[in-house]
Every structure is written in structure tokens, then in C-alpha cells.
Amino acid sequence: MLGISAGIAAYKIPSLVRLLKKEGASVRVILTPDAHAFVTPLTLSVLSQEAVLSSFVSEDTDNPVWNDHVALGNWADLMLIAPATANSLSAMAHAKCNNFLIATYLSARCPVMIAPAMDLDMYAHSANQKNIETLETYGNIVLPVGDGALASGLEGKGRMLEPQEILEHTIHHFYSQQPLLGKKVLITAGPTYEPIDPVRFIGNFSSGKMGYALAHQAADLGAEVHLILGPHSLDTDEAPFTIEEINTADEMHAAVFNRYHMMDFAIAAAAVADFKPRTLASQKIKKEIGTPAIELIPNPDILAQMGEQKKNQVLIGFALETENEVAHATNKLKRKNLDAIILNSLADAGAGFATDTNKITYIGKNEAPKSFSLKSKEEVAKDIWNEILT
Numbered sequence: 091m092l093g094i095s096a097g098i099a100a101y102k103i104p105s106l107v108r109l110l111k112k113e114g115a116s117v118r119v120i121l122t123p124d125a126h127a128f129v130t131p132l133t134l135s136v137l138s139q140e141a142v143l144s145s146f147v148s149e150d151t152d153n154p155v156w157n158d159h160v161a162l163g164n165w166a167d168l169m170l171i172a173p174a175t176a177n178s179l180s181a182m183a184h185a186k187c188n189n190f191l192i193a194t195y196l197s198a199r200c201p202v203m204i205a206p207a208m209d210l211d212m213y214a215h216s217a218n219q220k221n222i223e224t225l226e227t228y229g230n231i232v233l234p235v236g237d238g239a240l241a242s243g244l245e246g247k248g249r250m251l252e253p254q255e256i257l258e259h260t261i262h263h264f265y266s267q268q269p270l271l272g273k274k275v276l277i278t279a280g281p282t283y284e285p286i287d288p289v290r291f292i293g294n295f296s297s298g299k300m301g302y303a304l305a306h307q308a309a310d311l312g313a314e315v316h317l318i319l320g321p322h323s324l325d326t327d328e329a330p331f332t333i334e335e336i337n338t339a340d341e342m343h344a345a346v347f348n349r350y351h352m353m354d355f356a357i358a359a360a361a362v363a364d365f366k367p368r369t370l371a372s373q374k375i376k377k378e379i380g381t382p383a384i385e386l387i388p389n390p391d392i393l394a395q396m397g398e399q400k401k402n403q404v405l406i407g408f409a410l411e412t413e414n415e416v417a418h419a420t421n422k423l424k425r426k427n428l429d430a431i432i433l434n435s436l437a438d439a440g441a442g443f444a445t446d447t448n449k450i451t452y453i454g455k456n457e458a459p460k461s462f463s464l465k466s467k468e469e470v471a472k473d474i475w476n477e478i479l480t
């Protein structure tokens with residue numbers, strides 16, 4: 091959402107719209123009524139490919155239509171006000187809702203970035219500086235001004251940053267909110283089922299919730315996420331990432347190594363069955379034959395192989411323990427060549443399999459273990475990504 095107030099720098103905003111569009115942004119423009127004198131709605135509409143709004147009510151119709159500033163304020167991921175005149179800064183600082191731009195600003199729930207532009211003494215005036223400070227206390231991001239020739243003929247501070255500089259601040263803002271933007275993340279989750287016969291399997295109690303929460307958080311942080319998920323009953327309809335469903339450890343192994351080489355991060359939250367039956371009975375085993383002996387053979391240790399093949403990936407494992415937890419987890423961290431391991435213990439009530447909560451200790455390579463309290467798996471996923479990224 092780009093708000094333009096009535097300063098001479100407004101003539102540069104069409105090129106900012108072009109730069110933002112080139113980066114893939116959807117741009118909607120609001121002009122204050124007086125800004126029309128500096129830049130035309132038609133130019134901005136052509137470049138943004140959207141109607142440009144200025145007033146609370148559309149004027150060019152027999153049936154006036156209310157322009158919904160509340161919906162616009164909620165639509166935006168970022169509101170950028172450039173140029174922001176002394177008058178607009180004052181109205182924003184004091185909630186003086188005297189035009190459509192200020193009403194949208196007051197309704198916006200997204201971050202707001204402001205590029206002030208005015209003459210030397212206006213910018214330096216204590217009243218204006220106080221307004222800027224006030225806006226910063228509201229959490230608004232106030233960009234610096236340029237130093238140089240001003241429209242009045244004076245020289246000094248007050249120029250709006252150039253469109254390219256504003257674009258860079260915008261990109262930086264999104265990257266700082268989404269540190270995984272442009273990164274690829276692979277996550278394994280859930281159990282594996284190792285079939286004995288057409289109706290029976292060896293499995294475990296994993297629900298996939300922990301891995302799903304990690305995948306969701308990674309997507310929220312901007313990553314392109316691929317989740318390899320064992321048998322589950324999660325509602326995945328709204329997942330903002332791709333999901334590949336598998337049943338057995340061998341299928342999970344194949345799915346992982348199809349992609350692992352392309353990944354920036356990999357987290358193994360799955361509870362992979364360590365063993366599988368040597369043979370798969372083609373028919374249901376009948377109880378009349380007596381109690382069968384099922385010979386087991388080892389499954390591949392997927393995470394250990396990921397550790398062996400690790401190049402630039404950040405590789406994180408889980409350890410589900412029942413005793414001597416930190417020692418066992420640290421051993422796995424080293425043996426599997428991991429960057430960190432997340433320990434959860436079945437000795438802790440509310441932790442581990444199938445619960446909506448977990449209690450973890452994060453053990454980074456060469457770092458002291460860091461323990462967290464019992465939290466929802468969504469909150470635990472945030473803590474884990476926080477640790478990975480710091």
C-alpha cells in the first residue's frame with residue numbers, strides 16, 4: 091500500500107511503483123487530494139494496474155461507492171508513505187483523520203514505513219522532529235532523508251530518499267521479517283509403518299504434529315518448504331507448503347534423497363522405525379498357524395546418511411529419549427554429523443508423541459544444552475527456528 095502526500099518528490103513515485111512491481115509486489119496507491127497536483131492518478135493506475143484512490147467515496151458514478159479504508163489497511167503487508175509531508179506526519183502522529191490516506195494509515199495492521207520529504211527548516215523544526223519521534227514510538231519505520239539540493243534552492247537535509255533507496259529499505263524490511271526467504275527447507279515428520287502382512291504393520295505413536303509445526307513456522311519465515319510425512323490424521327488442507335506422503339522408512343529414505351542435495355536446511359522430526367520385517371507375507375497371517383516369529387532387519391538410518399552426505403546444508407535431528415537424555419542426544423549429534431539436535435524425553439509429562447505440547451532441550455554443536463518449558467508444538471517450533479537462526 092503506497093500512500094503519496096502532496097510534496098514535490100511525488101513526481102518520483104511512478105518509478106518507485108515500477109521498481110516495486112518489478113520485484114513482484116502487488117501495489118495499490120492512495121493519493122492525498124493535494125498530491126494530484128504533483129502526480130496523476132492515471133500514471134499511477136497504469137503502472138500499478140490498480141485503481142488509485144483518493145477519497146472516501148468514488149466520485150465518477152451515479153451511485154457513490156464507499157471506499158473501504160479498513161479493508162485496504164488490512165490488505166497490505168506493508169504501508170509505505172512516500173513522500174510524507176510535514177502535514178501528513180503531523181496528522182499521522184495525532185490521528186487527525188482528515189483524508190483517505192490518514193484513515194487507511196490509522197486502519198493499517200501491517201508495518202508502516204515512512205519516507206519524509208520537506209524543506210530544510212521544516213524538516214529540522216522541533217515540532218516536526220517531535221512528530222517523527224512520536225511515529226517511531228508507534229512502531230512506524232521512519233526512513234532517513236537525503237542531504238542535498240532542495241526544491242526551494244536551499245541545500246541540506248529534507249530530500250526524499252531516491253526510489254531505488256526506498257526499494258532497498260522495503261526489501262530489507264521483508265528479509266528481516268522473513269529470514270528464510272529464498273531458502274529451501276526439508277522436514278521429515280510422523281511415523282513410518284513397516285508392513286508385516288496386508289493388514290498389520292510395525293509402527294509407533296508419532297502423529298506428525300511436531301514436524302508439521304516446524305514446517306509451518308519455516309513457511310511463515312519465508313522458506314520454500316517440503317514436508318515428507320508418514321501416515322497421519324492431520325488436517326493438511328491449508329498447508330502453505332508441499333507435502334509428500336510416504337508409508338515406510340524405505341519410501342522416506344527415497345523421498346529425502348531425491349531432494350536433500352538442493353536444500354539449505356533439513357530437520358528430521360520423523361520417528362522412523364529402526365527395523366522392518368525381513369519378509370512381507372502376501373496373505374493375512376492366520377492365527378491358526380500359531381504365534382509367528384517375525385524376523386527383523388534394520389532400516390536405513392536416514393539422518394545418519396544425511397550427515398554423511400552433508401555439504402552446505404544445516405542439518406538438525408531429533409532425539410527421543412527415556413533416560414540419560416543429554417548424553418544420548420549429544421552422542422547422536424556427533425555420530426550423525428548434525429549441526430544441532432532437539433531432545434525430547436518421554437520422562438516429561440506432555441512431551442513427545444501425539445501430544446499438542448512438547449518440552450525440548452536444544453543442543454547446538456559445541457554449545458551448552460538450552461532447555462525450554464512445556465509449550466504448544468507451534469510455540470516449540472518458533473523456539474527451534476529461533477535457535478537455528480541465531
Ligand code: PMT
Nearest residue numbers: 297298299300358361362391392393408409410442443444
Ligand atoms: O509426531 P509427534 O506426535 O508430534 O511427536 C514428535 C516426536 C516425538 C516424534 C519428535 O519430537 C521426535 O522426537 N522425533 C524423533 C523420534 C526418533 O525417532 O528419535 P530417535 O532418537 O530414535 O532418532 C534420532 C534421529 O534420527 C531422529 O531425527 C530420527 O528422525 C532419525 N532417524 C532415526 C532412525 C532412522 N532409521 N532414521 C532416521 O532418520
